[in-house]
Structures are given as C-alpha cells and as structure tokens.
Amino acid sequence: MSRLYGPSGWAALGIAAVLIAVLPLFLSSYWVTLLGKIMCYAIVAVALDLIWGYCGILSLGHGLFFALGGYAMGMYLMRQIGREGQYQSELPDFMVFLDWKELPWQWWNSDQFWWAALLAVAVPGILAFAFGYAAFRSRVKGVYFSIITQALTFAAMLLFFRNATGFGGNNGFTDFKRILGFTIATPETRMALFMITGAALLGTLLAARWIVSSRLGRVLTAIRDAETRVAFCGYDTVHFKVAIFTLSAVICGIAGALYVPQVGIINPSEMSPANSIEIAIWVALGGRGTLLGPVIGAGVVNGAKSYFTQAFPEYWLYFLGLLFILATIFLPQGIAGLARRLARRRA
Amino acid sequence: MSAAAFANESGTLGRIHTGELDTTHGAVLYLEDISVSFDGFKALNRLSLSIDVGELRCVIGPNGAGKTTMMDVITGKTRPDEGSAYFGQTIDLTRMTEGQIAHAGIGRKFQKPTIFENHSAFENLELAMKADKRVRRALFARLSGAERDRIAETLRLIRLADAADRTAGLLSHGQKQWLEIGMLLMQEPRLLLLDEPVAGMSDDETERTAELFLSLAGKHSLVVVEHDMAFIAKIARQVTVLHEGSVLAEGPMAEVQADPRVVEVYLGR
Numbered sequence: 001m002s003r004l005y006g007p008s009g010w011a012a013l014g015i016a017a018v019l020i021a022v023l024p025l026f027l028s029s030y031w032v033t034l035l036g037k038i039m040c041y042a043i044v045a046v047a048l049d050l051i052w053g054y055c056g057i058l059s060l061g062h063g064l065f066f067a068l069g070g071y072a073m074g075m076y077l078m079r080q081i082g083r084e085g086q087y088q089s090e091l092p093d094f095m096v097f098l099d100w101k102e103l104p105w106q107w108w109n110s111d112q113f114w115w116a117a118l119l120a121v122a123v124p125g126i127l128a129f130a131f132g133y134a135a136f137r138s139r140v141k142g143v144y145f146s147i148i149t150q151a152l153t154f155a156a157m158l159l160f161f162r163n164a165t166g167f168g169g170n171n172g173f174t175d176f177k178r179i180l181g182f183t184i185a186t187p188e189t190r191m192a193l194f195m196i197t198g199a200a201l202l203g204t205l206l207a208a209r210w211i212v213s214s215r216l217g218r219v220l221t222a223i224r225d226a227e228t229r230v231a232f233c234g235y236d237t238v239h240f241k242v243a244i245f246t247l248s249a250v251i252c253g254i255a256g257a258l259y260v261p262q263v264g265i266i267n268p269s270e271m272s273p274a275n276s277i278e279i280a281i282w283v284a285l286g287g288r289g290t291l292l293g294p295v296i297g298a299g300v301v302n303g304a305k306s307y308f309t310q311a312f313p314e315y316w317l318y319f320l321g322l323l324f325i326l327a328t329i330f331l332p333q334g335i336a337g338l339a340r341r342l343a344r345r346r347a
Numbered sequence: 348m349s350a351a352a353f354a355n356e357s358g359t360l361g362r363i364h365t366g367e368l369d370t371t372h373g374a375v376l377y378l379e380d381i382s383v384s385f386d387g388f389k390a391l392n393r394l395s396l397s398i399d400v401g402e403l404r405c406v407i408g409p410n411g412a413g414k415t416t417m418m419d420v421i422t423g424k425t426r427p428d429e430g431s432a433y434f435g436q437t438i439d440l441t442r443m444t445e446g447q448i449a450h451a452g453i454g455r456k457f458q459k460p461t462i463f464e465n466h467s468a469f470e471n472l473e474l475a476m477k478a479d480k481r482v483r484r485a486l487f488a489r490l491s492g493a494e495r496d497r498i499a500e501t502l503r504l505i506r507l508a509d510a511a512d513r514t515a516g517l518l519s520h521g522q523k524q525w526l527e528i529g530m531l532l533m534q535e536p537r538l539l540l541l542d543e544p545v546a547g548m549s550d551d552e553t554e555r556t557a558e559l560f561l562s563l564a565g566k567h568s569l570v571v572v573e574h575d576m577a578f579i580a581k582i583a584r585q586v587t588v589l590h591e592g593s594v595l596a597e598g599p600m601a602e603v604q605a606d607p608r609v610v611e612v613y614l615g616r
Contacts, residue, residue, distance in 0.1 A: 215473070216485040222463045222474055229461045232449055234534065235480045243482045 004209050013202065020198030024191040032187075033262055036194040038302045039201045040259040045282045045294030046204050047251035051244050052280070053288035054212055056224030058142075061149030063276035064156050065124035065249040069256025070266040071160075072123060074173035075107060076116035077184075077261060081177045093175070094168040104166040113180055120257035121250045128249030132242045150273045157271035172267025179261050190262070197258045201295070204251055208291050211247075220244060221289075281320065285327045287334025296335050368452055368537055369436040375400045375538050375568045376421065381430035382592075383416055390416040391427070392592035398538070403564035405579050405600075406572045408589035409612060414572045417589070418540050422455050423448045434538070454536035458543045460523040464516030468507050468526055471515050472498045475530035498533070504562070505529040506555060521552030525559070538568045545578050557581040588612075 005013065024032045044066050052058045078092040087096040091103065109115040131152060135145060163169040182189045211217050222230045223237050231237050260266045269275070278301070286297020301323070308316040331338050368375075376398040383391040391413045398404050408414055419425035420432055423445040432440040438451055449455075463471050476494065478484070490498075502508045505525040510518060515526060524544060531539055544560075545553045553575070560582050563569060573579055579586065583600040588609050596606045603609055 211486065214486050215488040216482065218466060218470055218474055219485050221465055225463050225465055226461050229463065230474070231446065232455075233475045233480075233530065234446070234450055234477075235485075236446075239482050240485075 003213060004206065013206075017198075017202060020195055020202070024194045029187055029190055032190050032194050034306055036190070036197050036262045037259060038299055039194075039197045040255045040262070041279075041282065041302055042295040042298040043197075043201050043204050043255035043258075044252050044279055045286065045298040046201075046208055046291060047248040047255070048279050049283045049286075049288060049291065049294040050208055050211065050251075051248045052283060053290070053294075054217065054224065055220040055241065055244050057241060057245065058146045058280065059149045059245070059248070060146045060273070060276045060280060061153040062248070062252050062279050063273075064153035064271050065128060065252035066256040066259070066279075067156075067160075067266065067268075067270035068124045068127070069120040069253030070260040070270060071167055071173070071256075072116050072119035072253070073257035073260045074176075074266040075110040075119075075167075076113055077176040077179060078173050079107075079111040080179060080181075081175065084177055085175070092168070092173075094163075094171065098163055106166050117257065120253045124249040124253035124256075125246050129242060129246045132245035133238070136238045136241045136245075150276065153271050153276050154273050157268045157273075160268035160271060168267070170268060172265060173260075174265040174267075176261065176264055184261060184264070193258065193262050197262070200254060200258060204254075205291055205295070211244075212291070216240070278320070281324050283334075285323060285331070285334055287336025290334070290336040290340075293334050293336030300335070368434065368438065370400050370537075372436060373399055375402075375435060376570075377431070377433045378417070378420070379431050381417075381420055381427045381432060383413075383420060383425060383427050389592050391420070393430070394589075394593050396587060396594060398568055398570060400568055401565045403560060403569045403582060403584055404571070405583045405586045406570060406589060407574075407576075407579060407586060408595075411591075412589040413592040414589055415542065416592075418455065418542055418570075418572065421448075421540060422453060449534070452535070452537035453540065454531035454534055454538070455540040456524075456527055456531055456542060456544060458546055460520070460527045462515045462523055462526050462530065464514070466515055467512050468502065468515055468518065468529075469498060469511040471526055472501055472529055472533050475533040477533065477535045501529045501532055504532070505559065519552075521548045521556070524548065524552075525556070528559070532563075532567075536567065538570070539563070541569065541571045541573075543573055543575075544571060545573065545575050553578055554581075 023035070027035070044062060048059065048062050081092070083090060085093040085096075087093055089096045091100065095103070103110070135148065140148065159165055160167055160172075161170050167173070176184050178184055179189065179193075182192075212220075219230065219235055219240055223235075223240060227237055256266075256270075282297040282301050283294045284297070285301060286295065287293025301320070304319070304323075305316060308319055327334065333340070374397045376396070378394055378396040381391050381394045382389065394413065394417060396417075406414055406417070416425060420427050421440060423440060423443055427441060434440050434448075434451060434453060440448060440453075443451070463474065466474070473490065473494075476498065478488070478494075499508070499511075502511050505528060507518075507522060507526060507529070510522065515523065518526060528539075528541070528544070541560075545556050548556065557578060560569060560571065564584075571579075571582070580600060586598065586600050586603045587594055588596045588603055588606075590612050595612065596603050596609050598606075
C-alpha cells in the first residue's frame with residue numbers, strides 16, 4: 001500500500017473520497033449530472049493516458065470503446081422501460097416503429113443488469129484484444145496505428161447508424177425510465193450514480209497507479225522509449241501492448257456504462273472520430289504520462305465546454321483548437337507538467 | 348516470417364531457457380565456411396572462426412572486411428548462404444530467430460548505446476535482468492534480496508554504483524555504454540558481442556572500459572570488434588584479422604602486428 005502513494009497522496013485521495021460522498025448532497029441536480037459526466041470523461045482520459053502517455057501508443061479510437069460500454073448499459077435501460085414506452089410494447093419503441101416482432105439476437109438476456117455490466121467490459125475488451133493483437137503483431141506503429149483506430153471508430157459509427165444493426169440507428173437509445181428498479185430521474189438516483197462514478201474514478205486512478213509503479217509499468221515506458229531494446233531484453237512487446245490496450249478499452253467501457261444513465265442518451269455520434277480526438281486533447285492538455293493530469297484536462301476542457309456552448313456556442317470549436325495549440329506550444333507537459341515546474345522552482 | 352515461425356517465437360519468448368549450451372569441447376562458438384553475399388558482393392567468404400569459453404577475442408579489419416556481417420550472422424539478423432554456425436556443440440544458430448538466440452545466451456551491444464533514457468540506471472538493469480518476462484509476472488514482480496544484490500554488484504562492475512538512481516538519459520556517453528554492457532550482463536550471457544564499444548569515449552573512459560573487459564574475460568566469452576588500435580593493444584590476447592570476408596591472420600597481438608600481409612591491408616596504411 002505504501003508503495004502506491006506517500007502519506008500526503010493517501011490523504012488527498014481520502015479527501016477526494018469524502019468530497020465525492022458529500023458534494024452531491026449540496027449541489028443542484030444540474031451540477032450533479034455535469035460533474036458526474038465529467039468524471040466519466042476523466043476515467044476515459046486516464047485510460048487513454050495509460051496507453052498513450054505511458055506506452056507511447058496514441059489510440060484515436062477510444063471513443064468507440066466508451067460508446068460500446070454505453071450501448072451495453074443502454075440496452076438494459078431500454079428493457080427497463082418495460083411497457084411504459086410510446087407504443088406500450090414489451091419491445092423498445094424503435095423496434096415497434098421498425099415493425100419488428102421480436103428482439104434480435106443481440107438483445108439476448110439484455111433485461112439482466114449483470115449481463116449488461118458484463119457486456120460493457122467484455123465487448124470493448126474483446127474488440128481491443130483482437131484488433132490490438134492483429135495491429136501490434138503486424139508491427140503497426142505510431143501515426144499508422146492512430147489512423148487505423150480512427151478508421152475503426154468511424155466504421156463502427158456507420159454500422160451503428162444503420163437501423164438493421166439493431167441498436168436504434170441514428171437515434172440510438174433514450175427516454176430511460178429506471179435502473180435496477182429505481183426511477184432514473186430522481187435526485188437520489190442521480191446522487192447514487194454520481195457517487196458510484198466517483199468511486200470508479202478513484203478506483204481507476206488507484207489501479208493505474210499500481211500498474212505504472214510496477215515492473216509492468218516500467219516495461220511499458222521502456223517500450224515507449226526504446227522498443228527494440230525491450231525486445232532484445234527478452235520481453236515480447238506485442239503481449240505487453242495488447243494487454244495495456246485491452247485494459248484501457250475495458251476501463252473506457254466501464255466509463256461509458258456509467259455515463260449513459262446519467263446523461264440519458266446514447267447514439268452513434270459518440271463514435272464520431274472527432275470525439276476520440278477530443279479525448280486525446282484532454283490528455284495532452286492535462287499532461288501525458290501523469291495520472292492526475294488527464295483528470296484535470298478532462299475537467300478543464302469539459303468545464304469550459306459546458307460554459308462556452310451556452311455562452312458562445314458557435315465559438316467553442318475555435319476555442320478548443322486554440323487551447324490545444326497553446327498547450328502544445330507552451331505546455332508540452334500539460335497542466336501537470338506546469339504544476340511540477342512551478343513546484344520545482346519554489347523548492 | 349511465416350505464421351508458424353512466429354507462433355514458435357512468441358511461444359518461447361518471455362520464458363526462461365536454462366542449460367542446453369554444451370561446451371564440453373571447450374569452444375562456445377564455431378563458425379565454419381560461412382558465406383554471405385548481398386547482390387553479388389561477398390560480405391563473408393568462407394569465414395571460419397572458433398571462440399573458446401572464457402576467451403576475450405578481438406576482431407579487427409578494414410572497413411568492409413565483414414566484421415558487422417559476422418555479428419549479424421551470429422545473432423540471427425542475417426542468414427548465411429552457406430556454412431554452419433554453432434553455439435556450443437549443439438545449438439544451430441542458423442535455424443534460430445533473433446529472440447531465440449538472445450535467450451540462448453548471446454548478448455550483443457550495438458555501436459550506438461540504446462538504453463532506457465527515462466529510467467534510472469538501477470531500473471535499466473532491473474528490466475534487463477534474467478527473469479520471467481511475461482506480462483502478468485511483470486505486474487506482480489518484486490525484487491528479491493538476491494536480485495538487488497546482483498544489480499548492485501553489476502552497478503559496481505560497470506562503475507555506476509554512485510549513479511544508481513540517476514536518470515539514464517543524464518549519464519555521460521561512456522557511462523551509457525557501460526550501462527548497456529551492464530544490461531547485457533544482467534541477462535547472464537554466455538557470449539558477449541561488442542561492436543566498437545569505445546567509439547566516442549574519452550581516453551579515461553576507454554582506459555576504464557579496457558579494465559572492465561579484462562575483468563569480464565574468464566567469466567564470460569567476449570568478442571570485441573574495434574577500430575581503436577590502442578584499445579585493442581591494451582586488451583588483446585588473441586586477435587583475428589578479417590579481410591574481404593575471411594580470416595587473414597589470427598594469433599597474439601604482437602604476432603599479428605608483425606605479419607606482412609596484415610601490415611599491407613590494414614595496419615600499414
């Protein structure tokens with residue numbers, strides 16, 4: 001335990017845990033939902049940082065893994081609507097609309113929460129494992145890997161746009177009513193989801209900390225810095241890269257599953273290439289190769305986004321681009337790097 | 348690489364190989380009648396060479412004599428067109444991949460030092476250490492007392508005991524070279540191949556490297572390829588002179604230096 005953090009680190013973690021438990025009691029439901037959503041993004045940012053910041057592999061397809069986790073949970077939430085939909089059918093509304101008579105095979109067991117939870121981690125995990133193994137084994141590296149991950153998420157988006165895929169086409173899933181029998185819109189349910197998300201974020205940070213401070217973490221950074229040397233030392237670098245890519249995707253799946261009940265909608269636009277690029281911006285701005293940096297980056301960008309899209313909606317993308325350029329020029333190590341530099345100057 | 352060969356490689360990488368090397372006849376490496384040609388150019392021409400256990404062998408020769416190609420054949424980077432290469436009595440190097448050869452106990456140091464710049468010197472040696480190198484093991488790995496001692500001992504040997512916690516990227520060029528040699532030593536190689544190990548070193552560092560190699564000989568078998576004649580003179584016992592892809596002369600330094608053919612092709616110029 002003491003290997004992971006010093007006393008001040010554990011204290012900070014304890015304070016964060018208390019805040020997560022107490023804050024929602026005092027915040028309006030707007031803030032509970034917004035912060036809950038940002039914590040989901042922060043989990044994704046930490047997951048991307050594990051593979052990009054620590055292992056040097058830039059995936060621009062992490063939005064896909066996040067969306068798949070979201071869809072897995074979304075299916076369950078659709079089934080929880082029961083007969084309270086527009087058409088008062090056992091089937092989700094979009095299926096009635098499409099004149100389907102029964103659930104397609106993908107929806108097997110989807111009324112079970114445990115099955116949704118399993119799918120939310122297994123589908124991104126298996127996809128990342130298969131895709132990563134094929135790519136890393138063929139020695140696809142650097143910018144080429146980034147490009148094919150963009151292509152992957154784009155292809156998935158087109159697939160999910162189709163009604164025939166069975167996931168509601170371009171409308172996706174929405175109008176959720178209940179989760180585990182609790183009404184989804186009540187303040188109590190929202191608070192509970194907020195707390196669970198907060199716990200998941202802290203858990204992700206702890207797990208990531210454990211990994212990067214283990215020998216596995218040192219092998220990953222060594223792969224980032226001198227992959228051939230690592231291979232000459234007798235490590236099969238393909239196995240290491242596949243392992244961290246898969247784990248990263250699984251974490252994204254969890255974040256997606258927590259995100260959907262809080263925002264109340266999931267549709268294929270979550271898989272758009274731009275979404276995955278935005279995740280990389282959070283990490284770059286916050287600080288690659290640090291664990292707290294991506295959390296800060298996700299918070300700053302999304303906090304600014306929710307302000308800008310209300311105050312000056314048409315300027316948001318310009319602002320995001322400017323933020324990224326400025327960060328690249330003036331903060332190559334991100335906000336975390338700046339904080340470290342300031343701390344060093346004071347010492 | 349065929350799918351089957353790949354499966355084989357990934358199946359054995361990451362696992363520990365022990366024993367197997369048979370040196371009962373006193374030699375750790377045999378090369379016999381090795382020929383390699385690139386687009387008609389004969390880089391190696393019926394090269395034969397044998398290295399004894401614990402020997403420190405220097406290989407010299409003018410540019411293009413085939414020194415690096417010889418190293419490539421031994422480490423599996425280049426396949427010979429003809430001839431045989433054996434590690435000990437039984438291990439046929441011409442049938443193995445680079446990874447398998449590294450695991451069997453042949454360590455190679457390239458000219459340019461490649462170390463893990465963002466890790467400390469200690470961590471560099473930890474990562475190189477002979478151990479179970481699978482993913483799950485790496486996650487749970489803890490250094491045992493004996494392993495810490497081995498790393499400390501190697502750090503002393505390569506004169507980096509005081510720099511154990513320093514980030515490797517901040518070490519001097521010579522220290523980086525030593526660190527890389529240390530990383531090779533951590534893998535407990537039976538044969539070490541060193542390609543121009545003192546290139547770019549200061550005189551003082553060259554001197555210390557000579558001492559290091561002399562202290563390694565006996566415990567390890569070493570093959571040193573080097574241009575720096577002053578360095579060779581300091582460490583050489585047996586010297587092999589390569590010329591146009593085959594052995595021109597072989598013997599103690601003084602004898603080789605006096606050989607008129609050697610003088611003509613190399614030393615005289």
